[in-house]
Amino acid sequence: MPELPEVETVRRGLLPAMEGRVINRATVNRPDLRFPFPERMADRLTGARVLGLRRRSKYILADLSTGETLLIHLGMSGRMLISGVTLGEFHYDHPAPAKHDHVVLDMEGGARITFNDARRFGAMDMMETAGADTHWLLRDIGPEPLGNVFNEDYLTQRFRGRNTAVKSALLDQKVVAGLGNIYVCEVLHRAGIDPRRKAGAITQSRVARLVPIIREVLLEAIEAGGSSLRDYRQADGELGYFQHNFRVYDRENAPCPTEGCNGTIGRIVQSGRSTFFCARCQR
DNA sequence: ATGTGTTCCTGTCCGC
DNA sequence: TGCGGACAGGAACACA
16 A cells, blocks of 8 residues: 555654664564565664654665664555554554564564565665665655655656656656555546646646645645544554545546546556546546 | 566455 | 455566
8 A cells, every 4th residue: 555645654653662762672584575685684673773764755764873774665565563552542562473574673662563564565675874865776766746856847857758648657756756556546636637648748837736736635645644643543553554535546437526527437557557537527 | 768568475355 | 165366555677
């Protein structure tokens, strides 16, 4: 599931348990996920203090007192579970070890962070904090959609001359960071743009509308995640997964939610990914 | 250079 | 209940 808003929600959920705390013990249960874990990862994590938790695109970056940074990517099915903490009235006991619990961090203060990833498309790596943004997974990623670099001029220039569908262009992490299949569908619906339209053929004025809509959709989702963090009472302490109300994603054959549009949400496949859209109000 | 299809894995869901 | 197949929110890679 995790796209930018979910990753941001996970980061915020981890903050109170991790920031400023020492990793008392790191347990690594297998040698790899998408690619091998770095050498001696458990040793390099154990005893380190987490100075800060950042997010870049869909990556969580934990800066450590050792001068190294831990990079975490959740892939498609990665989950972060938190236990050994009390939130409000509810105490989250440590769960029984589960299948696909690949990495466990026992924190100073008693919290435990469990990284579980059935499909193993997730990743972890470590690098020097200085120059972390030149890491091979990060260096080619486009600007953060909530930052100032991402604006009308930038997006116009990136779309110019591109013959691919606007849907595919927005999924391209080199164009803009953090958007995935769900939020691209949602954004294009809200912007009234046909996902099949060539990126290079989107008019300047529509690009100008698209930029704030991208921000709005992401910020709303982050806000929804924030309220789920405040309110969550799930027994398993899983972070970042919350009830969304998507307007088009996974709503094939549902009536289009656009005011005054009597269309129906359809599903097509673009570059092997499902696209949900309304052919009536998205032109 | 750019665009598309394939691939890594496991789990879930749906129809028979 | 079991079985087979389709499908899943990511992203690197190979290839046209």
